[in-house]
Amino acid sequence: MTRTTDDAALEVLSAEECYRLLATQQLGRLGLISNGNQIIMPVNYGLDGPVVVVRLGQGSVLRAADHANVAFEVDSIDPATHSGWSVLVRGLAEEVGDRHERGLAQRTRDTAVESWAPGERGHWLRVIPQAISGRRIVAGVPVDLLVDLGS
Amino acid sequence: MTRTTDDAALEVLSAEECYRLLATQQLGRLGLISNGNQIIMPVNYGLDGPVVVVRLGQGSVLRAADHANVAFEVDSIDPATHSGWSVLVRGLAEEVGDRHERGLAQRTRDTAVESWAPGERGHWLRVIPQAISGRRIVAGVPVDLLVDLGS
Numbered sequence: 546m547t548r549t550t551d552d553a554a555l556e557v558l559s560a561e562e563c564y565r566l567l568a569t570q571q572l573g574r575l576g577l578i579s580n581g582n583q584i585i586m587p588v589n590y591g592l593d594g595p596v597v598v599v600r601l602g603q604g605s606v607l608r609a610a611d612h613a614n615v616a617f618e619v620d621s622i623d624p625a626t627h628s629g630w631s632v633l634v635r636g637l638a639e640e641v642g643d644r645h646e647r648g649l650a651q652r653t654r655d656t657a658v659e660s661w662a663p664g665e666r667g668h669w670l671r672v673i674p675q676a677i678s679g680r681r682i683v684a685g686v687p688v689d690l691l692v693d694l695g696s
Numbered sequence: 697m698t699r700t701t702d703d704a705a706l707e708v709l710s711a712e713e714c715y716r717l718l719a720t721q722q723l724g725r726l727g728l729i730s731n732g733n734q735i736i737m738p739v740n741y742g743l744d745g746p747v748v749v750v751r752l753g754q755g756s757v758l759r760a761a762d763h764a765n766v767a768f769e770v771d772s773i774d775p776a777t778h779s780g781w782s783v784l785v786r787g788l789a790e791e792v793g794d795r796h797e798r799g800l801a802q803r804t805r806d807t808a809v810e811s812w813a814p815g816e817r818g819h820w821l822r823v824i825p826q827a828i829s830g831r832r833i834v835a836g837v838p839v840d841l842l843v844d845l846g847s
Contacts, residue, residue: 587773
């Protein structure tokens with residue numbers, strides 16, 4: 546494991562920076578309560594403005610998510626440098642259905658989210674953010690590098 | 697985005713295979729309820745047998761985690777091939793303290809978990825698994841490859 550000096554820092558990100566980072570990735574983790582149990586599952590996602598769009602198949606996760614408060618996390622952390630960032634969205638999840646206006650359903654499908662996991666994913670879920678927060682880990686100088694530099 | 701044929705499959709993993717995979721990574725996501733809100737945060741971890749060990753600083757996350765049911769997720773998914781795996785542990789989290797026998801505290805510290813994020817991480821948390829489950833995404837054949845092969 547690369548050791549670094551103790552001057553690594555944790556930087557709090559603005560909401561704007563959080564959304565910019567969300568737009569750079571395709572895979573996040575959806576957290577919700579299903580049958581009284583907390584679950585976290587990797588999901589592909591897209592964005593309709595600030596709304597996170599994911600696709601789910603029919604089943605217990607969809608039932609647990611619809612009209613529920615959920616968490617959605619995305620991160621990108623480099624194991625080599627120990628630097629990276631994470632963003633957490635807390636929001637209300639809602640399945641897109643007939644009661645929604647056509648424009649919203651269309652915008653949701655226009656995100657063109659493709660699930661890497663196989664299986665039917667006919668249900669589109671929108672996570673309407675209530676709070677977004679993020680942190681960036683700014684790595685310290687690798688100790689090996691300090692040694693190389695003779696310090 | 698690489699397109700694959702529709703024969704990708706989702707394989708259910710045994711508990712033994714889940715633990716084998718957990719031992720290959722250093723970074724997971726801890727999910728818990730803090731002040732009524734679900735949060736998911738990336739954390740470094742180690743294993744003491746089946747017990748997941750993470751380090752936390754003093755604060756609201758530690759207070760929310762201690763003696764609580766938490767979720768812990770690890771995945772490794774290749775964006776190029778859309779294949780990979782994810783493992784979910786549900787368990788009871790417990791901070792290691794004076795009331796624990798010395799051997800347990802020592803074993804916990806012997807996991808030598810190092811946090812990549814900076815800041816004081818003087819508190820050691822054990823997540824005692826109540827359930828473990830995992831899935832592997834076996835990718836379909838990339839469509840590009842099929843074309844290359846003339847099929």
